[in-house]
Amino acid sequence: MEQKKSHKGLIASIIIIVVVCGAGTWIWHSLHSESKNIDVDGYTPSEEFKPAFEALNTKPEPKYDIEETVRILNGMEAAQYQSTDFFAFLEYMAKQDYSRVPADVLETKKKLFPILQKMFELQQQYDDLDDIWMLARSATSGATNFAENISPIGLLSAIFTGNPADAGGVGIGLNEAKSAAFEQYEKDKKLKESLKKEIDQIRLSYIEYLSDYAPIYFKYMNEWDALCLERDKAYLDIYSGRTTDAYNSASKVLDKYPTNREAMLLKALSLIQMAGPENKPEFSDIQAPALQTDSVPQSEAKHEEHLSQALAILDNYTELYPNRSAPALVLKGLISLKEGNIQKAMSSFDQSSAEYPRQAAALTDMLDSYKNRSYLNRSSEGKYLLKLYRSTMEGYGMFSPNLIKARYYADNGNHDKSKEEIFNHFYRRGNQGVYDCLLSDMQYCEENMYSIFKQLLMEQSFIDVSVEPTTDWLVSKNDDEVKVIINNRSDVDLENVRIFLCLHYTDMYTDEYDVVKCPSINIIRHHDKTEVGVVKLNYEDKKYNDITRIRAIAMTDDKICWIDNVDYKYVHAYEASRKNTNADKQEQNRRKAFLDHFNVDSQSLLSAITTGIRIYGDIKRGDKSLWDNVTGVFTSGGKLEVELPRILTLIDPVFSLHQLGDKDNALRPKEDYLAGSNIRLKFDYKPREGETIPLYIYSDYVSFCITLNFKDGKASVADIKIVN
Numbered sequence: 224m225e226q227k228k229s230h231k232g233l234i235a236s237i238i239i240i241v242v243v244c245g246a247g248t249w250i251w252h253s254l255h256s257e258s259k260n261i262d263v264d265g266y267t268p269s270e271e272f273k274p275a276f277e278a279l280n281t282k283p284e285p286k287y288d289i290e291e292t293v294r295i296l297n298g299m300e301a302a303q304y305q306s307t308d309f310f311a312f313l314e315y316m317a318k319q320d321y322s323r324v325p326a327d328v329l330e331t332k333k334k335l336f337p338i339l340q341k342m343f344e345l346q347q348q349y350d351d352l353d354d355i356w357m358l359a360r361s362a363t364s365g366a367t368n369f370a371e372n373i374s375p376i377g378l379l380s381a382i383f384t385g386n387p388a389d390a391g392g393v394g395i396g397l398n399e400a401k402s403a404a405f406e407q408y409e410k411d412k413k414l415k416e417s418l419k420k421e422i423d424q425i426r427l428s429y430i431e432y433l434s435d436y437a438p439i440y441f442k443y444m445n446e447w448d449a450l451c452l453e454r455d456k457a458y459l460d461i462y463s464g465r466t467t468d469a470y471n472s473a474s475k476v477l478d479k480y481p482t483n484r485e486a487m488l489l490k491a492l493s494l495i496q497m498a499g500p501e502n503k504p505e506f507s508d509i510q511a512p513a514l515q516t517d518s519v520p521q522s523e524a525k526h527e528e529h530l531s532q533a534l535a536i537l538d539n540y541t542e543l544y545p546n547r548s549a550p551a552l553v554l555k556g557l558i559s560l561k562e563g564n565i566q567k568a569m570s571s572f573d574q575s576s577a578e579y580p581r582q583a584a585a586l587t588d589m590l591d592s593y594k595n596r597s598y599l600n601r602s603s604e605g606k607y608l609l610k611l612y613r614s615t616m617e618g619y620g621m622f623s624p625n626l627i628k629a630r631y632y633a634d635n636g637n638h639d640k641s642k643e644e645i646f647n648h649f650y651r652r653g654n655q656g657v658y659d660c661l662l663s664d665m666q667y668c669e670e671n672m673y674s675i676f677k678q679l680l681m682e683q684s685f686i687d688v689s690v691e692p693t694t695d696w697l698v699s700k701n702d703d704e705v706k707v708i709i710n711n712r713s714d715v716d717l718e719n720v721r722i723f724l725c726l727h728y729t730d731m732y733t734d735e736y737d738v739v740k741c742p743s744i745n746i747i748r749h750h751d752k753t754e755v756g757v758v759k760l761n762y763e764d765k766k767y768n769d770i771t772r773i774r775a776i777a778m779t780d781d782k783i784c785w786i787d788n789v790d791y792k793y794v795h796a797y798e799a800s801r802k803n804t805n806a807d808k809q810e811q812n813r814r815k816a817f818l819d820h821f822n823v824d825s826q827s828l829l830s831a832i833t834t835g836i837r838i839y840g841d842i843k844r845g846d847k848s849l850w851d852n853v854t855g856v857f858t859s860g861g862k863l864e865v866e867l868p869r870i871l872t873l874i875d876p877v878f879s880l881h882q883l884g885d886k887d888n889a890l891r892p893k894e895d896y897l898a899g900s901n902i903r904l905k906f907d908y909k910p911r912e913g914e915t916i917p918l919y920i921y922s923d924y925v926s927f928c929i930t931l932n933f934k935d936g937k938a939s940v941a942d943i944k945i946v947n
Contacts, residue, residue, distance in 0.1 A: 266336065266337040266340075268336060268340065269340055269343075269344075271309070271310070271313060271343065272313060272336055272339070272340050272343070274313070274317040275313040275314075275316035275317040275336070276333065276336050278316060278317050278318075278319060278321060279316070279321060279329045279332060279333050279336075280329075280333075281320075281321040281322055281329070282322075283321065283322060283323065283324060283325060283326050283329065284322050284323055287323055287324060287325040288323035288324075288482075289443065289446050289447055289450060289480065290447075290450075290480075290483065290484070290589060290592075291323040291324060292323070292324050292325060292328060292443050292447075293443065293444070293447045293589075293592050294588055294589055294592055295319060295321065295324050295328070296328065296440060296443065296444070297592045298315075298319070299316065299332065302315040302316065306356075307356075308356045309339065309342075309343050309346075309356055312339075312356075325443070327439050328439055328443065331432075331435050331436045331439050332436070334431075334432045334435060334436075335432055335436075337428070338425055338428045338429055338432060341421070341424070341425055341428075342355050342356075342425060343355075345418075345421060345422075349418065447592075450476065450479075450480065450483075451596065453472050453475050453476050454472070454473070454476050454483075454485060454486055454489070455608055456468075456469075456472045457469045457472035457473040457476070457486065457489045457490075457493075458489065458608055458611050458612070459604065459607075459608065460472060461473075461489060461492055461493050461496070462607075462611055466493045466496040466497050467493075467497065469489060469492075469493040470490060470493040470494065470497065472489075473486045473487075473489040473490035473493060474490060477490060482543055484540070484543075484544060484547065485612070485615070487536055487537075487539070487540045488540065488550055488551065488554065488615060490533075490536055491533040491534075491536040491537050491540070491551075491554050492533075492554055494529045494530070494532050494533035494536070495529070495530065495533050495554060495557050495558060495561065497529050498526050498527075498529035498530045498533070498561055499526055530558050530561060530562065533554070533558060534555065534558055537551045537554055537555055537558075546582055546585045547582055547585050547586050548578055548582070549575045549578040549579040549582050549586065549618060550575075550586070550615050550616065550618070550622055552571045552572070552574050552575035552578065552624070553571070553572065553575045553618070553622050553624050553627070555571045556568045556569070556570075556571035556572045556575065556624065556627065557627070559571060560631070565631075569628065571624075572624035572625070572627060572628050573624070575618070575624040576618075576624045576625055576647070576651060579617070579618035579624075579651065580651060583617065586616040586617070587613070587616050587617060589612075589616075590612075590613070590616070593609055593612055603732050606732065606735065610660070610663060613660060614660070614663060617652075617660065618651075618652075619648075619652060619660050619663055619664050619667075620660075620663045620664060620666075620667045621667065623648050623664070623667070625644045625645070625647045625648035625651065626644070626645070626648050626664070626667055626668065626671075626672075628640075628644045629641045629642075629643075629644035629645045629648065629668075629672060629675070630671050630672055632644060633671075633672045633674070633675045638674075638675055638678075641672060641675045642675055642678070642679065645668060645672070645675065645676065645679070645783065646781075646783070648664065649661075649664065649778060649783055652664065653721075653778075661723055661738055661776055662725065662734075662736055662738065662776075665776060665785065669813070670813070673813035673814070673816065673817055674813075674816050674817040674820050676783075677817050679781075679782055679783050679784060680715075680777075680782040680783070680784035681872060681873070682713035682714075682715050682872060682897060683784040683785060683786065683875070684787075684792065684872065684875035684876070684877075685711075685712040685713040685872065685895075685896065685897050686709065686710070686711050686712065686713055686717075686777070686784075686786045687709070687710040687712065687786065687787065687788060687789050687792075688707065688708070688709055688710075688722075688724070688773055688774065688775040688786045688787065688788055689707075689708045689710070689773065689788055689789070690705040690706065690707055690708070690724070690726075690767075690770065690773055691705060691706045691708065692704075692705060692706075692767045693705065693706055693757055702760075702766060702767045703759060703760045703761075703765075703766055703767075704757055704758070704759050704760065705757070705758060705760065705767055705770075706754055706756075706757055707722065707724055707741050707754070707755040707756060707757070707758060707775075708752060708753070708754050708755065709722065709747050709752070709753050709755055709775075709777075709786065710752045710753075711747050711748065711749050711750065711751055711752075711753065712750065712895060712896040712897065713749055713896070713897045714749045714750065714896075714897045714898060714899070715749055716746060716747070716748050716749050717746065717747040717777065717779055717782065718745065718746050718779060718780070719743070719745065719746075719779055719780055720743065720744050720745075720746070720747055720755075720777055720778070720779050721740075721741075721743050721777070721778045721779075722740075722741040722743075722744070722755050722775055722776070722777055722786075723738050723739070723740055723741065723775060723776040723777075723778075724738070724739045724740075724741055724758060724773070724775050725737070725738055725739075725773070725774040725775060725776065726739065726760070726762070726765075726770055726772075726773060727770070727771050727772035727773075727774075728762060728763075728765045728769045728770060728771060729765075729769045729771055731771075736772075736774065737760075737761075737762040737765075738776075739758045739759075739760075739761075740758075741755045741756055741758055741775075742755060742756035744756070750896060772788070772791060773787075773788040773791065774786070774787050774788065774791060775787075789891075792875070792877050793877050793879075793883060793891070793921075795923065796875070796876070796877045796921040796922055796923060796926075797877075797883040797884070797921050799921075799922070799923035800921050800922070800923070800926040800946070800947050801947075810923060811923075811924065814874070814923065814924040815924070817873070818873060818874075818924070821873060823870065823873060825924075825925045825945055828870065828871065828873075828874070828925065828927075829927065829943060829944075829945060831868045831870050831871070832867060832868065832871070832920075832927060832929065832943055833940075833943055834868075835866075835867060835868030835870075835901075836865065836866065836867055836868075836929065836940055836943075837865070837866035837901075838863075838864070838865055838866075838931065838938040838939075838940070839864035839865070839866070862893070862905045862906060862907060862908070863880075863905070863906040863908045863909070863910060863916075864903070864904065864905050864906075865903075865904045865906075865918065865931075866901045866902070866903055866904075867901065867902045867904070867920075868900065868901065868902070869897065869899070869900050869901055869902055871902060871920065872897070872902070874922035874923075874924045874925065875922055875923070876902075876920050876921065876922045877891075877920075877921050877922070878891070878892055878895060878904055878918065878919065878920055878921075879891055879918075879919045879921070880906055880908060880916055880917070880918055880919075881916070881917055881919070882917070882919060883919065883921065890906055890907070890908060892904040892905055892906050893905050893906060893907050910931070910933040910938070911933065912933060912934070912935075912936075913933065913934055914933045915930060915931070915932050915933070915941065916930075916931045916933070917929070917930055917931070918930075918931055919946070925945060925947065926945070926946045926947045927943060927944065927945055927946060928942075928943070928944055928946045929942070929943050930942040930943070
């Protein structure tokens with residue numbers, strides 16, 4: 224099943240050609256039609272096609288590289304359906320290095336060129352065929368969905384036997400294929416009879432090309448699948464703390480493929496972890512926050528042996544792959560840290576930071592091959608695996624040299640340097656133009672440097688994000704475009720702001736988001752709502768109604784923070800206040816360490832509330848009574864107004880009259896904002912004489928209940944207590 228899905232692009236190509244000969248007409252009959260195939264044996268490339276064709280004539284090295292082979296195979300398929308025209312595709316093909324690709328792959332791929340050249344000539348000959356490249360693209364990508372239920376082996380069998388039943392689904396789906404590439408193209412163009420025959424020639428030649436190409440494609444993909452199986456295990460083991468198992472899996476890969484890049488990095492990392500924390504205990508868990516490794520206490524000699532072996536592997540790696548050295552430099556820096564050589568470690572990290580942007584394209588050259596393994600997106604483990612690969616090759620998360628330095632400085636009390644390195648990381652990542660992994664960067668900072676990261680914008684809980692459909696909601700909410708709005712309830716202006724919208728849709732995994740870059744904005748003023756701009760939803764045809772959760776990441780020249788939707792803040796704070804599991808204790812401990820920095824704890828917050836709370840109109844403050852003698856109702860312009868001390872912003876609070884779980888009575892403030900040393904709350908609520916109302920303050924650290932009493936024309940605080 225997994226193999227079938229991972230090769231969906233090629234299968235799609237085959238299926239389109241198989242089914243386009245007309246509804247109910249099978250390929251076997253088409254192969255015996257009067258049309259003649261294009262002559263590929265006597266092919267002479269034209270001037271436009273010559274550079275790309277001659278590149279395929281490269282004499283391969285004696286031993287091919289399976290990863291390079293898969294990269295080229297997937298790259299050629301991707302180039303065909305992603306290129307904008309013939310010239311873009313030919314330029315891509317001409318620039319590739321085919322020296323480590325097997326000869327049978329190159330020979331078979333050369334058979335595609337006379338077919339494409341015939342298409343190109345038709346485009347040059349007929350003015351109304353100026354978009355024939357769309358036909359060449361569709362022949363590769365047009366049947367992606369139809370390919371889901373097709374057996375690749377059965378399909379090849381069907382091609383040669385003429386029996387559609389052998390394809391395990393092609394026959395059933397023929398009616399669905401009426402709009403496939405060739406047939407739809409002919410319909411749209413209303414082709415003349417003479418031109419239709421030439422298109423038929425292309426069609427039949429493409430069938431013949433695919434029948435030769437498919438077995439070779441699957442041959443090397445099967446080998447790639449076997450390699451991935453062992454290497455995937457190493458990835459998952461090493462990031463789950465099973466370092467010995469990771470070492471063994473990486474070693475198995477290297478036994479068969481001694482120069483495999485990822486396996487070399489994985490084996491070196493497993494050795495670094497196995498070396499233990501002897502020389503740098505405070506940095507021992509750098510490989511995976513909150514995960515314990517299975518390494519055991521060992522002798523100094525064993526410790527040094529592991530590090531020496533890891534360094535030898537990394538030296539070999541950098542010699543073999545100097546243009547992909549950035550992740551190896553990160554690991555060399557970790558070795559130096561374990562050895563206590565801080566200056567050498569920082570030098571390696573600095574060099575890695577400089578190399579990652581330059582090496583970005585080379586390091587991620589296998590990313591398309593990972594993405595083509597579509598089954599990875601069908602499980603949380605698969606998505607995690609893809610993220611691990613990308614973190615290694617793009618330098619984010621635990622493979623970010625800047626974040627490793629930031630964590631080192633934070634652990635050693637140098638908060639200014641730690642903040643500087645966090646900003647350096649996000650600046651570098653922004654220059655690399657990679658945004659979809661910002662979530663992992665934010666998570667890494669929160670888990671490993673919470674105290675430092677939180678200080679980058681203390682008022683973040685008083686800034687909200689929301690989205691609205693661009694059309695009138697009375698007409699439709701089924702849009703694929705939304706307006707992004709930031710409500711800045713803090714008293715801080717945000718200047719030169721870059722917003723990255725994070726959307727969680729139906730059918731997504733719990734912590735999965737689609738990240739969309741919003742238009743940059745000059746300033747978001749305090750106490751003001753600002754429309755950032757309009758963004759298009761491009762995630763798997765999801766629409767406005769499919770959005771279930773909204774967050775955003777905001778960056779300025781001197782600030783980085785989460786911006787959450789108000790509903791998300793309330794749900795998160797309320798649920799956190801009701802949980803007492805071990806997993807939540809990690810978050811509690813991070814918050815506690817942050818509060819310790821300001822000498823704040825639950826009791827000091829309780830004292831601050833007791834002395835700092837104010838109820839507008841309280842007679843004891845010398846103001847006019849809010850009580851109406853006639854109605855028996857306290858009034859303040861129709862609002863109950865409360866002031867609380869600003870120090871509560873340290874715990875990211877939310878507020879509610881009555882418990883949030885009380886759906887009938889719970890009331891959020893209509894206004895909730897920062898002003899100087901206070902948090903100001905305004906509720907659309909008129910208390911009655913003799914009424915007692917609970918005001919709740921929820922957070923993921925500590926929650927409070929303040930009992931407000933309204934009696935004898937006076938508003939007072941009857942009680943304040945901690946409720947969790």
